[in-house]
Amino acid sequence: MTVPARDQMSIVIVGHVDYGKSTVVGRLFADTGSLPEGKLEAVRKECARTGKPFEYAFLLDALSDEQDQGITIDTARSFFKTAKRDYIIIDAPGHIEFLKNMISGAARAEAAVLVIDAKEGIRENSRRHGYLLSMLGVRKIVVAVNKMDLVNRDKAHFRKIESDFRSFLKSIGSPDPEQFIPISAITGENLSNPSDQMLWYRGPTLLSALDQFEKAPAKGDRPLRFPVQAIYKFAAEGDDRRIVAGRIESGRVKVGDRVVFSPSNKSSVIKNIEAFNAPTRHTIEAGWSTGFTLTEEIYITRGELMTHETAPPLVSTRFRANMIWLGKKPFEKNKDYKLKIHTQAVSVRLIEINKLVDATSSGEQGTRPFVGRHDVADVTVETRQPIAFDDISQGEATARFVVVDGYDIAGGGIIIAAEKDNQENFREEARLRDFHWIKGGVTAAERGRRFGHPAALVMFVGKTGVGKHRLARAVEKTLFESGRAAYMLDGTNVLLGVDSDMIWAQSTQQELVRRFAEVAHLLLDAGLLVVSTTNAIGLADVASVQALIPDFPVLTVEIRGEGGISSADMHLTGQETELDSAQKVTDLLTSRQILQ
């Protein structure tokens, strides 16, 4: 009964300013009869009235300030139709200042038309655009060599541009464009109608090249990737569903599937696929913004990646990426930024600039200590907490990130590869352990309800003799007396028993940390608030402890007399009273929503 909605494809038109993008678009609009009645005449009249020669480009200039500046400022989304489908056309501007607008357009385009001026030849911006289209994931590209009328419609001239640009794109690893088409936007040659003055060209017109693009195949057959967008429990009108909401970026999942969450390594089973005003379904695949209820309630948060156990994502704090920087201030080392990747947001730092790619020549350029505005770079970054992701060969949404500086998105890129950090082996151990963990009959959620809080580890760290043990004891006691299930884990006790076979040496530090963390992990699995104190394990080891305990919150309290900045979650001088310290730790747990 319902007529199927028409096929739609979003395309972006990129190219240096004045190469004729707006003319191409205006012309395509007019030729496909996609303009409102009277629009063409109105623009012609307006031109006649003001004494300006008519331009097809004027059709798009809906904004006054754009007309004032004489350049297309933003990604104007417009629609035009062919017999095959509807096109949402994003008229991307070419001025370098407006690169961020080109990116916004191209980042959501399925196909691109890259316009080159036949007379000007290949310029810096053409190369940069080629690079960016590749980075942004636009795989279907037609190159329109415009203004052929200005170069006598010369075949050799066209072929030279084609072969030069193809070899440039090849050198940067960009996909080879489907088609190079010689056009003249102003006379309408090879746009919707073949040119009768360039008979040497036998390829398709621009319009038929676009129509020949096939929609990207659905990503249903790839491994499941479901970034957790939110956990909803609305509770209104007796609705007690706890729904894990998000969009399936690839793969499919069905009711009854066992799923795992990274980086926490938690697992559960899909109970129901939830939806409003839609028929019940038992399986759902890539593209759907959906939600699930799980058979076992587990504590997970936004930013975790739900997958099947057989194809988990990468988890690390370090990765190598290709990125573009657009911020007014440069991207620098030793400064905290915010990284957003799928639904995760974490603090991030620039560690290394592996190379700066210069678009002015086709090659690469030397190094600089920062990534400046409009630079394209190959970088290594490090996040404060481990995150789950894919490299670009394995995923799209899970390999694409942006960097926020202050309030604004200042850069973006794609992950090329995970890099080793020091916790890699521990993370692997934890994943194997957690995926195969035999669960008891009491769930973590049930323990949480009984005890009135989830489990968490509070680690007291600091030099010998600063009073860690005294304060940790006080905290344990205070928590216990206020009805919480708390337990103090003193590192000495682990040394005396679990570690009694070990001989103290520098090389054994890793093993000490491992054993300590595994003991803590058991206590955490029992649902306790574990307050630990140890001399053997310091702030430098916390990342390793966290790698072995990805499924529970780990908070650090550093006791240190002297001032300065502490990288711990909380800093005490050791001069505080026991009562005061206990209160501060309670406040910390409350602020992290562990205690109510």
Next chain:
Amino acid sequence: MDNLDQLEQQSVYIFREAFRHFERLCMLWSIGKDSTVLLWLARKAFFGHVPFPLVHIDTSYKLPEMITYRDKLALEYKLTMIVGQNADAIKAGRTFPATQHLPDGHPDKVSRLECCGLLKKDALANTLNGVWPRQKLNLKTGRYELDPDRAPYHGVIVGARADEEGSRSKERYFSPRDKNSAWDIGEQPPEFWNQFKTDFAPGTHVRIHPLLDWTELHIWEYIKRENIPTVSLYYDQGSGTRYRSLGCGPCQAPIQSQAKNVDQIIDELKSGKLKNIAERSGRLQDGKHGLEELRREGYM
């Protein structure tokens, strides 16, 4: 997955991002077809719930059917319904309808565009920032009461579509507005893939556009598919005319059309009968650059 599904899924994603990032979030509801589809999509996103208030700017010149429909739906869906108004201008008669009889050039005369500025743009800005009082629907009594909550909203969901008219095609999904609700078109932040502008400086707010990629035809096809209730003004009731877009009575002209139901509207849109007439052509206030300027100053 067809095209409507894809549009729906992206809109739902945007809704959830907005709800996640903006503690002070609201949605503008003009009662028209777009914002009604928007409301439906919110229920899709939140599994039947609408977890934020709806804000309606009442110019006092809306067609009565619209207000009746608004309150009926609000009570039925249990919505948090907030209404804002430029009560001073209305009381003082500083409106286009009240000064219509005055000759052009008279100092008290309020043009259509100035009227939009006062009753819509100013009322909206001052309702969002909480400077002017807000009325809230009491779901038990069905009456409006003064809302004690005067805190500003930082995220505002709006049903604008890119195909409606020139200036709207320049929007982003998440589009920042400065302290004066103004929109700096040239300095918009980039939108990479599905990473949106969700960090904002104090005093500013962000407009969120889940319907940006929808067309008028998509809206009607979706209304049909989902069986969404719409106000009767969109359909010909026997006079041979209907409204294509809803605004204030005095500035609104119906179009010649005998479409009596959703199917007929879809046929009409597809047949191309309306293809060459801009959707808002019945809106008498849309002058050349006027609307564009109003929008930049904060008009939705």
